[in-house]
Amino acid sequence: MMGRFTAVIVALLFSCISSTSGQTCEKNCGKNLDSCSCHTTCTSLANCCADYKEYCVDISPYSGSLFGGTDFIILDASFETASEIECRFNGNISTVGYVDDGGTGHCISPLLYETGWIPFEISSDNGTTFTRAGTWLSVHTGKLDSKFKAILDNSTKWQYYGTPNVGGTLEMTWNTSLVRAEKVNIELWGYRETGEPYTEYWLGEWHYLYSLAKDHPNNGSFSFLPKPAENSFSSSELGSVRVSSSSHPDGMWNVQAAWTEDHALAWHLEENFRKDSAGWALDKCLAWDELENQLPNFLSEIIDCPCTLAQARADTGRFHTDYGCDIEKGSVCTYHPGSVHCVRAIQASPKYGAGQQCCYDSTGAQVLTADSIGGSTPDRAHDWGSPPYKKPPRIPGQSHWIYDVLSFYYCCLWSDNCHYYFKHRPSSDCRRYKSPQSAVVFGDPHFITFDGTSYSFNGKGEYTLVISAEKQLTIQGRTEPVTETTNATKLSSVAMREASSDIIEVRLVSGNSDLEVLLNQKTLSFTEQTWMDLYGAFLFSPTSTNVTVMFPSGAGVEVRQREGTMTTTVLLPEDFKDATLGLLGKMNGDAKDDLVFSNGSVVQNSSNPEELFSFGASWAIANESALFTYDSEYLLETYYRAPRHDTSFIPVFLVPESPDDPLANQAAMICSGGGSQFCRYDILVGRSPGIGNATRMSFQSHVSLVEDLKPVLSCGWLSPPDNGKKEGTTYLQGAKVRLSCNEGYNLKGSALRLCQADGQWSGEETRCVASSNTTGIVAGSVIGALTLIVIITVIVLHSRKRKRKDEHSAETESH
Secondary structure, eight states: OHHHHHHHHHHHHHHHHHHHTTOOOTTOTTOBOSSSBOSTTHHHHTOBOTTHHHHBOEEESOEEETTOOOEEEEETOOOOTTOBOEEEETTTEEEEOEEOTTSOEEEEOOOOSOOEEEEEEEESBTTSOOOEEEEEEEEOGGGSOGGGSOEETTHHHHHHTTSTTOOSOEEEEOOGGGSOOSEEEEEEEEEEEESSTTSTTOEEEEEEEEEEEEEEEOSSEEEEOOOOOOGGGGGOOEEEEEEEETTSOTTOSSOSEEEOOOEEOGGGSOHHHHHOHHHHHHHHHHHHHHHHHHSOOOGGGSOOOOSBHHHHHHOTTTEEEOTTSOGGGTOOOTTSTTOSEEEEESSOOTTTOOBOEEEEOTTSBBOBTTTOTTSBOOBSSOTTOOTTOSSTTSSTTHHHIIIIIHHHIIIIISSSOHHHHHHHSOOOOSTTOOOOEEEEEETTTEEEOTTSOEEEOOOOEEEEEEEETTTTEEEEEEEEESSTTOSOEEEEEEEEEETTOOOEEEEEOTTSSSEEEEETTEEOOOSSOSEEEETTEEEEEEETTEEEEEOTTSOEEEEEEETTEEEEEEEEOGGGTTOOBSTTOOOSSOGGGOOBOTTSOBOSOTTOHHHHHHHHHTTBOOGGGOOOOOOSHHHIIIIISSOSBOTTOOOOOSOOOOTTOTTHHHHHHHOOSTTHHHHHHHHHTSOOHHHHHHHHHHHHHHHHHHHHTSOOOBOOOOOOOTTEEEEOOOOBTTOEEEEEEOTTEEEESOSEEEBOTTSOBOSOOOEEEEOHHHHHHHHHHHHHHHHHHHHHHHHHHHHHHHHHHHHHHHHHHHO
8 A cells, every 4th residue: 555655746846856857748748858758769768758657658468359349458558446447449439447446547449330440538527627648559350369358168059059050059259357256247239320322411320139047147148049039129130249347327437347259139030030030131121132132232433353363463562351250260261152252442433432252163263153153252341441440331340241241140040141242242263453562672772673674782771662753652671781890781660651641660679580560759669469450551561570561542552571671562553654763673564664763863874883882872761750769879870960861971882703702602502593693692791691591582582472462364254155064264365265065056156265365365256046847846845835726716705705694594484
């Protein structure tokens, strides 16, 4: 108790001292003040204001589901036990926090309709003043580690419940530490979208439906026998189950909770669904079909799929693995049978926020819905959402469920009417797909430009790798000596930005064994998340040696750590043609004008190392355009306060050839094949066989990448003839498709068609025509049917005439 009291007094004293001298970080986070700093770099520079950690807070965990309910700790800040904590997110969403017995402050994350880094403020006086600030990472539930959410045991059973032969008890589990309570309520929440689509009145909303259990022991598991929903509840077909403390009223917003992933609520639907699930689903499918006929066509504005699996996995600036079908995780492709890997377009389409999905089979060929239920499907709403989020169809996850996934259940999974679904969600083939161009920096450092020119530049300083004024893309690289005794340099940091996006820097950490990522000069942690939605960019780092940055233009930057060096690959789509300059060249398909000085003149002799050195030096960045972080005295003295190109550092230009060199034999053994000149330089000048080997590997990887991205010609989908069939579902150059007719039909046209180099199918259009015997049989059947109709008609008329005659006779007799 005394220790806590002392900590509070010290914190208040620091705050008082800082405030009286005008050096407080209260409401100044991110700023450099006159005598101290509240900027994120102040810790490493040892110039923080005394109350920096008190007001510019770090938290743990730093991320959680966009559904909210995560309890996070406010690190290094002092609170009184009686403090009334309120946490305000995005300036307008408040949750109630608390102070635990140890004097540590806690916040509860709110339900959000967006992903990415969300700013928040903290009040310790029940919302009167908000003095502390931090950021929270809101994450798409599909990208959230399972330990942070409640789990549906056998989720397929939950989502097929009530269909033939699916019933019984349902079970779910959760980590009890996610809910700080002895008793919990198990609640069902539903999601809906209301208002006219594509208008300002189109809104998404989560709402409480009912409780499955109350005062249930917080033992981490719950099982129940579902009952059909009553009244209007069954209209909610998408939802999530929430586990929260029983101390809260039913359906209370923004309390500590564990949520399941959003899912199709088959298990709670009305009794009619259980009586005839296929008929119920067909009615829903037809209603969806009618709605789609009224909505605008989004297909024309989405990107085409890559033609091959190799292209799809190589085009990392525009496509990323779909977590529902990943070849790296065993190809469990529930919604895409027959596929081994799917990717999604990273960026949503500009006007409608639509997405693209592309799936491939074990041969690497694209799977099309016209051939298979497991084919690629576009999405009216991108699964990952898209900026500015918050409203349909850009709400992450849920908008996609409403317009693309529930309809798949209606038409394909709960009934057998997929033709309705694929009418509106047809696979796009790859006839309009254009591969990106790639360039790379590796080793000590060596460059291969977008148009294939290779050279070495061993300047020391900070330089422009790529600049595009038209696309507002800037990528900069920093180099430093390999060692203190070698006259060769290596890439040690890459910083980048597109338009007004966040600034992202990737650099080697001390010891050169890992990569460090900085977001707007603040170091990021990937201990909880490997994917982050940033402002104007996306970031993926599955390991500490592997980072990929993706920008809205489709530009991608891959950074890999190899043997203490950085290999940086830049991929640019065709839109960048004639729009780039810098050390990675002018991307226009012409290697002759690749190397352009910053003043516009072209390198005359690309085999002259001195001229190449002058070319590289011309691309030294200016102080005002630097994107790098200078958070140590070494970086400040070496780069920030010094010329950006160190003219005193003169590298070795040519590889010394000496048979007496102790590394000569290793160089001969390691450096063979393409790029051997770079490998030899790094061993014999850089004095590192390890770096030389890494250089060889990087060169080979780039060659493979260029090969994977080679343009592939497609002739487009070829349909089977009416009353016939086809063999072959590959439509790229050289592919063969065999066509045949059903029994009783003769083939007219070509039985074999070949995809030709001009993008056209060989031969003639194939038709299946009824054979002569079949024609006779059909004609005979028709004549026979007509004759029978005539006979029946004559009999009926005769019968009516006879009846009228009899009636007339009876009337005459009565009179």
